[in-house]
Amino acid sequence: MSEQLSYLGVPLARPKVGFFELSSCEGCQLQLLNNEATLLDFLNLVEIVNFREGMSERADTYDIAFVEGSVTRKDEITRLTEIRRNAKILVALGSCACFGGVNQLKNRFRDLEWVKKEVYGDFPIETMEVHPLADFVQVDLSIFGCPIKKEEVERIVTDLVVGKTVRHPEYPVCMECKANENICLFELGEPCLGPVTRAGCDAWCPSNRRGCWGCRGPAETANLTELEKIMHTYGFDSETILDRLECFGGFASFADTLRPKNIAELSSLPAQTKLIPSGCKKVPARRKKP
Amino acid sequence: MKLSCEVNVHHLTRVEGHGNIQISIKNGVVKKAQWEVVETPRFFEAMLVGKHWENAPYICGRICGICSIGHTLASIRAVENAFGITPTTQTANLRLLLKHMETLQSHILHLYFLAAPDFLGAGSVLPLATTHPEVVQRALRLKLLANDACDIIGGRRLHPTRTVVGGFTMLPEKGELEKIRQRLLASVPDLLASAELFKTFAIPDFSRETEFVSLKGDTSYPFIGGGLVSTDGVVKKEDQYRAMTNEYCTQGFTSKLSKLSRRSFAVGALARLNNNFPLLHPTAREISEFLGLVPVNHNPYMGNVAQLVECVQVVLDSMRLIDTLLGSPWQEPRQQVQAKKGEGVGAVEVPRGILYHYYKFDTDGKVIKADCVIPTSQNHANILHDIEALAGQYAKTGKQDREIELLAEMLVRAYDPCISCSVH
Ligand code: SF4
Ligand code: SF4
Ligand code: SF4
Numbered sequence: 001m002s003e004q005l006s007y008l009g010v011p012l013a014r015p016k017v018g019f020f021e022l023s024s025c026e027g028c029q030l031q032l033l034n035n036e037a038t039l040l041d042f043l044n045l046v047e048i049v050n051f052r053e054g055m056s057e058r059a060d061t062y063d064i065a066f067v068e069g070s071v072t073r074k075d076e077i078t079r080l081t082e083i084r085r086n087a088k089i090l091v092a093l094g095s096c097a098c099f100g101g102v103n104q105l106k107n108r109f110r111d112l113e114w115v116k117k118e119v120y121g122d123f124p125i126e127t128m129e130v131h132p133l134a135d136f137v138q139v140d141l142s143i144f145g146c147p148i149k150k151e152e153v154e155r156i157v158t159d160l161v162v163g164k165t166v167r168h169p170e171y172p173v174c175m176e177c178k179a180n181e182n183i184c185l186f187e188l189g190e191p192c193l194g195p196v197t198r199a200g201c202d203a204w205c206p207s208n209r210r211g212c213w214g215c216r217g218p219a220e221t222a223n224l225t226e227l228e229k230i231m232h233t234y235g236f237d238s239e240t241i242l243d244r245l246e247c248f249g250g251f252a253s254f255a256d257t258l259r260p261k262n263i264a265e266l267s268s269l270p271a272q273t274k275l276i277p278s279g280c281k282k283v284p285a286r287r288k289k290p
Numbered sequence: 291m292k293l294s295c296e297v298n299v300h301h302l303t304r305v306e307g308h309g310n311i312q313i314s315i316k317n318g319v320v321k322k323a324q325w326e327v328v329e330t331p332r333f334f335e336a337m338l339v340g341k342h343w344e345n346a347p348y349i350c351g352r353i354c355g356i357c358s359i360g361h362t363l364a365s366i367r368a369v370e371n372a373f374g375i376t377p378t379t380q381t382a383n384l385r386l387l388l389k390h391m392e393t394l395q396s397h398i399l400h401l402y403f404l405a406a407p408d409f410l411g412a413g414s415v416l417p418l419a420t421t422h423p424e425v426v427q428r429a430l431r432l433k434l435l436a437n438d439a440c441d442i443i444g445g446r447r448l449h450p451t452r453t454v455v456g457g458f459t460m461l462p463e464k465g466e467l468e469k470i471r472q473r474l475l476a477s478v479p480d481l482l483a484s485a486e487l488f489k490t491f492a493i494p495d496f497s498r499e500t501e502f503v504s505l506k507g508d509t510s511y512p513f514i515g516g517g518l519v520s521t522d523g524v525v526k527k528e529d530q531y532r533a534m535t536n537e538y539c540t541q542g543f544t545s546k547l548s549k550l551s552r553r554s555f556a557v558g559a560l561a562r563l564n565n566n567f568p569l570l571h572p573t574a575r576e577i578s579e580f581l582g583l584v585p586v587n588h589n590p591y592m593g594n595v596a597q598l599v600e601c602v603q604v605v606l607d608s609m610r611l612i613d614t615l616l617g618s619p620w621q622e623p624r625q626q627v628q629a630k631k632g633e634g635v636g637a638v639e640v641p642r643g644i645l646y647h648y649y650k651f652d653t654d655g656k657v658i659k660a661d662c663v664i665p666t667s668q669n670h671a672n673i674l675h676d677i678e679a680l681a682g683q684y685a686k687t688g689k690q691d692r693e694i695e696l697l698a699e700m701l702v703r704a705y706d707p708c709i710s711c712s713v714h
Contacts, residue, residue, distance in 0.1 A: 023330040026306050026710055027355025027448050033403065034447055036434035040419060040426075048416065054403060055414030056303045073330045102352045105337040118336040120546075123539035127331060146352065147448045208445035208452050209459035213348065243345055 015161055018050030018062035019093075020083050022076045023103055023130075024069030027147045028094035035150040042154055045161055061086050064160065068093040070100045071131045084137040089160065092139045093153075095146040095215050097132060099249030102146070104130040108246065108259070132249065141166055144216035146248055149201050169199040170220035173212050177203035185211050191236045193244050196222035196251075217250025224254045291688035293318040297695040301328075302702060304404040304414070306356055307709025311677065311698050315685045323681040325674040325702065327543045329713040338649070338660040343369050343629055344455065346649055346657060351449050353662065354711035356399070358449045359392040359440065360640030361647070361662075367515060368647040369455045371529075372634025373627065373655075380621050381457040382514075387611045388443045388453070389513050389638070390604035395436035395447070396641035397559070397597040400706045401484070402429035405594050408700045409491040425487065428480050432601075435473050439608075442466045457624035464616060471612040474605050481602050485577050488598055493582075494697055497589040498679045500672060501552050502561035503534060505639050511569040511603055512562070513639045519565050521586055522551040529635045531646040535663045545712040547671045548663070554671035557643025558705060559596035560587065574603040590676050593704040597641075629655025642666055642706050666712035669705050676701055 019029055033039065033054065049059035065087035071077055084090055095101040107129050109115050116125055133139050141160070143153055159166045169175075173194040177184070180203055185192045192211035194203065198219045205212050218224075224245075231241050238258055246255035297313035308329045314322040334353055338346055347365040351358045363385055370377065377385065402425070403415045410425075412418055419426045437447040442462045444450030452459045505512035506519035518526040518534045526534050537546040549555065563570070563578065564585040570578065578584065578599040583592055633650040643665030650659040677698055684694050 021710075023332055024710065025352050025355040025358070027352070027358065030355045031448060033399065034433075034437055036430040036437065039430065043416065043419070051414075052301060052303045054304065055416060056407075057413045058303075072332065076330065102334075102337070102349055103332050105349065106333045109336065115333050115336040118339065119331065119333050120539060125331060125544065127333070147355070204446065205451045210445065210451040210454075239342065243342060247345075247349070 014045065014047045015063035016049045016059065016061065017046040017064045017066065018059070018083075018087070019048070019052070020050070020065060020067045020079075021052075022067065022069030022080065022097070022133075023072040024094070024096045024101070026068065028068045028096075028145075029066075031147050031150045032153060035154065038154060042157070045158065063087070064089045064091060064157075066091045066093045067097055067133055070096045070103045071128075071133065071136060072103055073126055073128060077136050080133060080137055089140045090133075090137065092133045092142045094148050095144060095217070095248045095250065098134075098142045098144055099217055099252070100130045100132050101248055104249040104252070105246065106130060144168070144198060144250075145201060146215040149204070152200055171199050172219040172221065173197045173199050173201065173203050173206065173216075175199055176201070177206045179203075180207050182206050185209065186230070186234050189234075191231060191234070191240050191244065193227070195230065196224055196227045211244070213244045213247050214250055215248045217248070224251070292690065293686065293688065295685075295689070295691050295694050297691060297698060299695060299699060302699060304407070305703060305707050305709060306354075306711070307707070307713070309702065309707065309709050311695075311702065313677065313681045313694060313698060315681060315694075318686040320678065320681045320685050323674075323678040324542065325670065325677050327545045327670060327709055327713065329544055329709050331544055331713045334714045335660040335662060338657045341657050343373075343649070343651060343655040343657065346647075346660070347453065347455065350647060350662065353664070353714045354708055355448060356396050356708055357392060357640040357642065357645075357711070359388055359444060359453070360638055360645055362450055362453050363389060363514065364636040364638040364640070364645050364647040366453060366455050367636025367638065368634045368649050369636075370634070371636060372632045372649060372651055373455075373630055374632075375456065375625065375627065377457065378621060378625065380615070381623075383611050383615055384443060384458060384461075385453070386514060387608055387615070388440060388450070390608045390611070391436045391439040391443065393513075393604045393641050394601055395433055395440065396706075397601050398429055398432045398436065400641070401488075401594060401597055401601075402426070402433075404706070405700075405703055406487075406491075408696065408703065428483060432477055432480055432484075435470075435477055438473075439470045442470060454624065456627045457622075459624065461620050461623045464620075467612050467616060471609055471616075474609050474612075477605060481598075481605060482577075484598055484601070485581060488595060489581060491594075493589070493591045493595070494700065495589075496591065496680055496683060496697075496701075497587075498676055500588050500590075501550055501555040502564045502586065503550060503555050503557050503668070504562040504565045504644055505637060507566045507569045509569070511566050511571075511607070515637060518637065518644070520550055520555065521561075521564055524550060528637045531635055531637060531648070531663065535646065535668060537663060537667070543670060545664075545667045545670055545709070548668040549671060554675050555668065556590070556672045556705075557665045557668045558593055559600050559641070560590070560593045561643060562639055563596045563599060570599070571603055571606045573606060574599050577602050590672075590701060591704045593706065597706070633659075640665060642708050642711075643668060662714060664708070664712045664714060666705070666707045666709060669707065670712065673702055673705055673707070
């Protein structure tokens with residue numbers, strides 16, 4: 001476990017790494033343990049000093065902090081700020097951290113009190129509108145995905161350790177899907193966000209005959225008007241598009257523009273739960289970055 | 291003799307999610323013994339309101355990273371029950387096989403990475419890689435097998451891609467299943483070695499009479515759907531889950547809590563085993579007896595042993611399932627789904643205990659009401675009362691703070707709590 005790493009002949013220190021979670025399913029952290037074949041090599045590359053899910057020891061300073069989850073309660077802002085202060089590099093791990101993830105689906109309701117009551121009745125419970133990390137602190141690097149792809153994380157961590165620039169693909173999932181020689185799901189009658197979603201997952205879902213739901217957020221070249229056209233051509237309604245675009249928060253601004261068209265269809269909902277139409281949604285003020 | 295003790299564990303490590311333990315003993319009297327759950331709620335049940343049915347399993351799988359397969363399957367079952375869909379035998383077998391592999395993955399992760407370090411005097415699995423390399427290699431081998439099988443059947447080990455209402459989006463290659471079968475067979479010595487290892491662990495001597503709740507198997511050890519049972523003699527149907535869970539909220543917990551015949555009850559591997567012991571595979575039963583576990587066992591620390599017995603159970607049963615699947619040609623992977631107004635419950639035994647998903651749909655198949663009752667939330671009250679009893683048992687023994695702290699930590703870990711899941 002103590003073999004000295006080097007890059008181009010230059011010896012490298014093993015960076016101290018900490019893992020932290022805010023509101024999340026902890027799946028992204030688990031993905032790291034899920035890479036049995038290379039886990040021990042990976043552990044050799046870094047010195048893990050903080051990993052509550054896996055170990056008892058804790059330390060207060062670290063070179064790289066991986067933060068999973070989104071901010072959904074005030075005390076998480078304090079914790080996040082503290083982690084930021086102790087870390088040289090802060091990495092947003094997974095779509096919850098990058099965009100709010102599935103958690104931000106609760107933001108589509110106008111009345112947060114209704115949301116609380118629906119789940120907890122009259123029991124007092126604290127929560128707030130869901131935010132990605134970047135709304136409160138500077139994020140140095142984002143690793144997208146719900147869940148993250150473990151091979152990608154290991155590559156990114158290796159790049160970080162050896163001081164290479166980390167790059168994300170700018171092209172959409174469709175490119176990887178075609179490289180995998182999949183039959184396009186649209187031809188099989190399934191909707192897919194592959195044309196607008198950032199690649200890097202090797203078309204994980206379409207390769208399993210499941211449409212992409214856009215967990216990695218928009219590709220640089222994303223043309224959402226074009227996507228809407230394709231979807232309508234293949235007979236999918238706005239709600240089907242919206243379900244996917246709003247699921248992980250990566251397409252939040254575009255999802256907002258689709259939402260009003262659907263409100264009329266949701267006549268079965270009580271008035272106070274009515275979804276927030278675009279324009280009415282209060283865009284959270286970006287906090288000052290430290 | 292030392293008769294006072296202060297234990298204050300903030301954000302307990304080696305569990306999933308955030309919980310605190312506090313114990314205060316003064317002059318041999320327990321002043322405080324508390325299990326606190328401080329995890330942030332994510333409000334999944336509210337998120338689903340107004341959503342089309344196909345969103346439910348996709349979103350609800352994200353309640354938990356460890357048992358995402360179990361959540362997805364419980365959610366699918368609830369939707370199928372609401373729409374009156376019965377899965378084909380092929381789908382049912384594939385789902386059970388997938389479920390087994392998640393159980394194996396999760397139990398091995400817990401037993402070796404989260405629980406074993408306590409018994410081997412380490413703070414984590416990391417130093418064990420040097421001191422006990424063969425143990426760590428064995429754990430990684432078993433976990434890799436389970437995860438590979440989940441990839442092959444469910445499309446992905448975490449947040450599965452192929453599992454949908456009506457069946458699967460695509461089927462595994464038969465050759466791949468055949469390979470998994472060979473690896474399962476080859477894993478049996480690893481399981482026996484695990485049993486030998488756990489035999490050497492000093493399981494704390496503590497027991498508190500507890501009501502155990504689980505599915506009740508008819509002819510096989512139960513994992514997906516069926517009747518509900520408790521060791522106090524309560525018997526309910528799957529769709530009467532509310533009468534079994536009786537959820538309530540209380541101070542100190544952001545999760546809901548449950549009770550049945552007593553102040554609290556327990557779910558999980560130990561509960562399943564206590565209620566279904568005769569249905570275990572004979573080899574699994576033998577290993578259970580070898581490890582000193584026969585029903586009804588009221589020592590919560592034996593939850594670890596029960597998980598190990600279940601590892602044997604699921605490996606042996608998975609080989610049977612693969613033989614069945616390989617024995618006939620593939621049928622259509624997926625059936626048509628016709629949404630309708632109504633409600634449905636899906637009860638599934640996930641690694642940490644019985645999980646319920648409930649949905650009510652309008653005529654368009656949109657969710658009007660959702661309810662998810664999580665195993666760990668059902669266990670919280672029982673963990674709390676166990677900690678009280680544990681503190682009481684050790685109050686006058688003069689043990690050091692750190693010893694009592696470790697016993698309390700190990701107690702909570704023995705439940706393998708998934709706290710973020712319990713709050714959801
Ligand atoms: S991004 Fe997805 S997998 Fe990762 S923590 Fe969030 S919900 Fe879990
Ligand atoms: S299946 Fe999806 S990702 Fe693949 S080519 Fe078609 S639209 Fe693109
Ligand atoms: S295919 Fe789409 S939804 Fe699936 S992992 Fe890739 S980006 Fe995420």
